Amino acid sequence: MVKLSKTALWLTGISGILLMVAVSCVLLFPSQGLLEKINRKITEEFRLKTGYELQYKSLDLSLFPSPHVVFRKIHISSPGLFDTEMPSLTVVPRLLAFIRGNAEIASIRCEAPQTNLQLVSMPQSETQSETIASHLQAQEDVVAFLAGLASKLPDLQIFIADGRLNLMEKDKPRFQFHDIHGSIHLSPERPKVEVQCKSDLFEAISLNAWLDTKTLKSQGKFSLTRLTPQKLTHYFFPYANCQVKGGQADFEATFESSGPQMIQSHFRGKIPYLDLLQNGEDIFLKGGTFEGTVQRNGDQLDVAFSRLQFDTPRGSLTGKYFRDARIPLARLDLDGKDIDAAALRKVALALGGNNEAISKVFTIIRAGDVPLITCVAQGKTLSDLKKLDHMVINGRMIDGTILVPKIDLEVQKANGEVLISEEILEGKNLEGVAGKSFGREGKLIIGLMKGDNTPFHLDILLDADLVQLPPILERVVKSDAFLREMRLMKEIQGRAVGHLVLGESLDAVKTDLDIQSFNLSSNYQRLPSPLHIQGGTFGYHGNEVTVQSASGTLGKSALSQVSVAVRWGNETRLEVTSSSRSRIDLDAIYPWLLTHPVVKRFLKHFESMKGVLLVDSLNMKGPVLRPGDWVFQAEGGVENFSMNSSFLPGLLTVKKGRFEADAEKLSFFDCSARILDSSFVVTGSLDGYTKGLRAADLSVSGELGTEGNRYISDLIHLPDTFRLRSPLQFSQARFAWNLNGDTSFSAQMSPKDGPKMGIEVLHNRLKLNIKKLVVKDDASDASASLLLSEGEFDISFAGGLKKSSVDRLLLRNPFFTGAVEGSFETQFSLDAPLNSKAGGQLHIEGFQYKDGLKKPAVIERADLSAVGNQIHVKSSQVSWGGSLLNFQGNVDFSAQGLLLNMDVSADSLDWDQIRYMKEESLPTARPILTKSLSEPPSPRRGDESFQADTKKKPNLTLQGLLNVKAGKFTYGKLTWQDVATRVFLQGDEARVEFTKGSLCGIPTQGTIGVTSGSYHLEAKPNAKDVDIVPTLACLWNRSNLMTGRFDLTGDLKATGNHHDLTQSLEGNLKLTVRDGRIYRMGLLARIFSVINITEIYRGKFPDLMEEGFAYDTIEAEGSLAKGKMTLKKGIIDGPYLKMVWRGTVDLQNENLDMTVLVSPLRTVDRIISSIPLLGNVLGGSLIAIPVRVTGNIKDPNVVPLAPSAIGAELFGYVERTFKLPVTLLQPFL
Structure with a gap:
């Protein structure tokens, strides 16, 4: 545009020169050839001065009404830049100057000029500060040029009529300006410009301005009507995110300058509407007005908006832009009022969406009314003012909409204060609504930086x-x-x-x-x-x-004032507290608890819980997955509670009760409970109930039914003989137990229609103390006590106890068939027995004792008295195992223990019954509460999980003498008659002296020593002239074996236990039997049978079964050692037979091994006499037949032997015995 202005000015100057040349040439050289030279001279001069091409069809000179030159059909062009055509250009010279020969132009009139100007692309790299500087520099250049032109062409007037300007984009007009009218008066002192036109971009535009050439002061007015900006934005910003779809604007400005680089301007305008399009969405601005001033003073520039206001988006803005290029400094101050944030957001994002700061701010702020907002931006350049870190924005929002980042929460009706500074958005006193939620007193800080x-x-x-x-x-x-x-x-x-x-x-x-x-x-x-x-x-x-x-x-559960804390870390921990009553419906809660594996393991012994749990206070904390490590305290109660547990025999119900619990102790109070057919009220505590019970303390009152009584009796392994009748009323019952301490029990009990019973017991590892046991009814009134410890044994009884009372107390009464009366007590010290004492009297009738005995012992009657350190048994009659025993004597307390001096008489005694008088040992139950609650006890009797305490009860050391008399004494199959013994006791040792007694008619004296299960036996049988018939019948339980009378002497000893006593037996026996007959003896019969078979002649021999075998003497002598009897001497001398034997008998295995020489006299003599020559040779000698007897005593084997098999010793023994030569005869086979 600056270049185009300079070209127009050059055209004006050159027109004057051409005018002078043209007029001169026409006047002086009017010929046609000359005119052509003039035209050529004009175009060449024009090309030389401007670089453009000039063509015109004709040049007309007219002197009337005043001299002027008219150029017809002028065409001025620059290929690729512009071309201008006009029908005519009239140049009027200044008349006086023209007369004087000076080429001074008075006016130039351009008729209907039409210019096509090619549009060039806008520079893309020019910064904002450079653009403003170039605009200001162009303004100064125009002022300087106009001043210079006015001085060179004084009073020149230029008129343009009906002009047209087309801004071309290639061959097509992009923007069109028409009806261009204007004038320029180049007054030397005060040049003036007036221009008006119309365009497809606006309805009308006008400019009126003047310049003082001396002072360079200027003043003017510019107006623009109904600008439609969409064509401009489409061309200059084709790729902008936001496009102008439609709109209209009016602009008016006045300006004045007091000198170079000094300018002041006042502007105002309207924007009736502006339609923006962004991402397919229309954005409307309506009812806009603006007004402000611009002031430049050297390097300083001030732009002030006194008003920038829109109806849509609603809001008004005032502000000031200041720039000082020397410092450098750029600053923008804006104040906004009553701004519609929603509409402003759309406009701001449309116009400045590429600006990250604007994008971030309006991503948060969506809508609302902003009654007041201020913005201060400061930097070195204009571009710095677009940077968020150079801005400070402060405002307040009413009824707005904001989006809280990160949580993507849209807040409606938002109110608050907002400050943007140092790239941080800070909101204070924020309040708003999100759905049905409300927020207030909010503070928001958001960083807007990258x-x-x-x-x-x-x-x-x-x-x-x-x-x-x-x-x-x-x-x-x-x-x-x-x-x-x-x-x-x-x-x-x-x-x-x-x-x-x-x-x-x-x-x-x-x-x-x-x-x-x-x-x-x-x-x-x-x-x-x-x-x-x-x-x-x-x-x-x-x-x-x-x-x-x-x-x-x-x-159905109700919670009150409950506090819960859950903390996550290496493990999840839980803390629960409550200070007010909560009501827990166990019907629903407990089954739910069992669905959690960890809790189910913790509660594995509790199958079900129902009812209501009332928790008045609770403090609990610990790791969620380790309930065993929880630390807690709780107080509360239960209502209509029921529980099934492996600990219990049936459903436990609690109508009501209270409890206190922590991780170590559970206490409960006044719990009205029922189980099986029993009901009771219990108060107590359990220590260590979660990990293993350490102590228990219970106070109970109630009634045990039949099933409940049976369960308790089974649970504590109470023997059947001590089980009480049902139903059993009990009151004031107190049970206290400590794992490493005492167990105590006290109660008042009474079966239905039975006596009242009171008991008080204390037990620990060191002692059992039944402090009091009282039974009382119409028939009985008795009390007893018992103390059993390592060092002391005390027992007392006072009053009377009768069978009828015991019958109504116990389920079965195997003990009492009579009564116990008297007052008796004893205190025995195991550590110092001499300090023991006793006192009182006791009468017992019909008392049966069986504890540990195979057969019960019944005290038919007994009278005891005690004084000081002596107990006197006046009389006592005891029935035991079919025997009737009487005791009389004293028991004294001595320094060594109990000293007995007792006379015992019995009608009969049996050694096996004495030896096996006790039942085989059975495991006894230790107190049930020594078991951990994690291992519930079984109520079955004999359960192996209940082992007896390894601690032995204190043993009483017995010493003294027992004088025992018995009508008979049986040992195995042997029975002694009329036995008298003296039993000496010395602790674990005992010695029994048999002073009187006979075994099957054989007087037997001896001793038996017993030491720790070992026996030492000494016996000296001594029988003189005793009838053998009853002795054999007694020993062998057989009759009619033989007759005669015998002598027996011997000396026997044995040492060992009961099983190997026979094996250790040793000593000598000697037997002599006289004048009798043998009727039945299997061994002799077997020998005789073998002899008779081997004889070739039938002899006449007595029939043993009918006549018997007569003998004169039988002698036997032998020794015992290692369970065997060695027969040194064995002889039968009779009228029909002589027999000698030697050998061994294994007493333990009952085997024989003997060599026997048999001399049946009649048969042998007949055989010898029948043999020629042999009778003469053997006449007057003893003939013997040898045989060998082996095998079992009951079924021996007898075989003949050759004479060579008989040893010289036996052969000589026979000759010496019978004083005859012996000839051995080999049996005939």
Whole structure:
């Protein structure tokens, strides 16, 4: 445009020169040839001076009415730049000057000029500051040129009529200007310009201006009517995000200058409407007006808007732009009022969407009324003012809409103050509505800069609809555990009032949420019923969630003032507190608890729980997955409670009761309970009940039915003989137990229609102390006590106890058939027996004792008395195992223990019955509460899980003498008659002296020593002239074996236990039998049978069964050692037979190994006499037949032997015995 202006000015100057040349030539040289030379001279001069081509058809000179020259059909062009055509150009010279020969032009008139000017592309790299500088420089150049032109062409007037200008884009007009009219008066003192035109860009434009050439002062007015800017923006900004679709604007400006680089302007205008199009959306600006001033003073520029106002978007703006190129400094101050933020947002994003600052700001601010806003931007250049870090924006919003970043929460009806400074947006006193949620007193800080760790902080008080809260927390909460639980909450309803803080960076938002009060309804998937909570507080802080003092319902359960805290870390920890009564419906809660594997393992012995649990206070904390490590304290009660447990025999019901519990101790009070057919009220405590019971203390009153009584009796392995009758009333019962201490029990009990019984027991590892056992009814009134410890044994009885009372007390009464009366007590010290003492008298009738005995012992009657350190048994009669025993004597307390001096008489005694008098050992139950609750006891008897205490009860050391007399004494198959012994006791040792007694008629004296299960036996049988018939019948339980009388002497010893006593037996025996007959003896019969078979002649021999075998003497002598008897001597001498034997008998295995020489006299003599020559040779000698006897005593084997098999020793023994030569005869086979 500057170049075009310069060209127009050159054309004006050259026109004057051409005019002078043309006029001169026409006047002086009017010929045609000359005119051609003039035309050529003009075009060449024009090309030389301008570089453009000039053509015209003709040149007319006219002197009337005044001299002037008319150029016809002028065409001026520059290929690729412009071309101008006009029908005529009239140049009027100044007449006087023309007469004087000076080429001074008075006026130039251009008729209907039409110019086509090629548009050139706009420079893309020019900065804003350079563009403004070039505009100001062009303004100064125009002023200087006009001043110079006015001085060179004084008073020249230029007129343009009906002109047209086409701005061409290639061959097509892009912008058209028409009806161009104007004039320029180049007054030497005051040049003046007036121009008007129309265009397809606007309706009309006009410019009126003058310049003082001396002072260079100027003044003018510019107006533009109904500008339609869309064609301009489409051409100059074809790729802009926002395009002008339509619009209209009016502009008017006045300006004046007082000198070079001094200018002042006032402008104003209207924008009736402006239609912008961005991304297919129309954006309308309506009712816009603006007004302001521009002032330049050297390098300083001031632009002030006193008004910039739109009806749409609603708002008004005032501002000031200041620039000082020397400093350099650029500053923009804007003040806005009553701005419609929604409409402004659209316009701002449309016009400046590429500006990151504008984009960020209006991404947050969506709509609202801004009553006041200020913006201050300052930098070195104009481009700096577009940078957010150079801006400070301060404003207030009413009824707005903002989008909170990161949580993507749109807030309606937003009010508050906003400050943008140093690329940070800060909102204060914010309030607004999001759906049904409200926020107030908010503070928002958002970094608008690029890069990481962008600041972000939101601090606001909320009154929120809880339906909206989960989506927000999903976007800002980083805890997977919290989000996982939140996602399980379905159908959320309710409200919450609290404080939300988010920060401190957009890259890593941390959430702090504090709810002061809330009400919540939700179907939480982990809970068995819908959850309703109201009141209380809620907090979320990083890895912690807390609920304080909340109340609500869960199905039929009611919670009150409950506080919960969950903390995530290496493990999830839970903390629960409550200070007000909550009501827990166990019917729903307990089955739900069992669905959790960890809790199910913890409660594995509790199959079901029902009823109502009342929790008055609770403090609990610990790791969620390790209930065994929870630390807690709780108080409350139960109503209509029932429980099935592997600990219990049936359903336990508690109508009501109270409890206190912590991780170590469970206490309960006044619990009205029922189980099986029993009911009771219990108060007590259990220590260590969660990990293994350490102590228990119970106070109980109630009634045990038949089933309950049986279960308790089975549970403690109470023998059948001590079980009480049912139903059993009990009161004031107290049970206390400590794992490493005492166990005590006391109670008042009474079976239905039975006597009253009181008991008080204390037991620990060191002692059992039955302090009191009282039985009382119409027939009996008795009390007893017992103390059994390592160092002491005390027992007492006072009063009377009768069978009828015991019958009504016990389920079965095997003990009493009579009564016990008297007053008796004893205190025995095991450590110092001499310090023991006793006193009183006791009468017993009909008392049966069987504890540990195979057969019961019945005290038919007994009378005892005691004084000092002596107990006197006046008389005592005891029935045991078919025997009747009488005791009389003393028991003295000595330094060594109990000293006995007792006379015992019995009608009969049996050794096997004495030896096996006790039952085989059975495991006894230790107290049930020594077991851990994690291993429930079984009520079955004989359960191997109940082992006897390894601690032995104290043993009484017995010493002294027992004088025992018995009508008979049986040992195995042997029975001694009329036995008298003296039993000496010395602790674990005993010695029994048999002073009197006979075994099958054989007087037997001896001793038996017993030491720790080992026996030492000494016996000396001594029988003189005793009839053998009853002895054999007694020993062998057979009759008619033989007759005669015998002598027996011997000396026997044995040492060992019961099983190897026979093996260790040793000693000598000697037997002599006289004048008798042998009737039945299997061994002799077997020998005789073998002899008879081997004889070839039938002899006459007596029949043993009918006549018997007569003998004169039988002698036997042998020794015992290692379970065998060696027969050194064995002889039968009779009228028909002589027999000698030697060998061994294995007493333990009952085997024989003997060599026997048999000499049946009659048969042998007959055989010998029948043999020629042999009778003469053997006459007067003894003939013997050898045989060998082996095998079992009951079925021996007898075989003949060759004479050579007989040893010389036996052969000589026979000769010496019978004083005859012996000839051995080999049996005939």
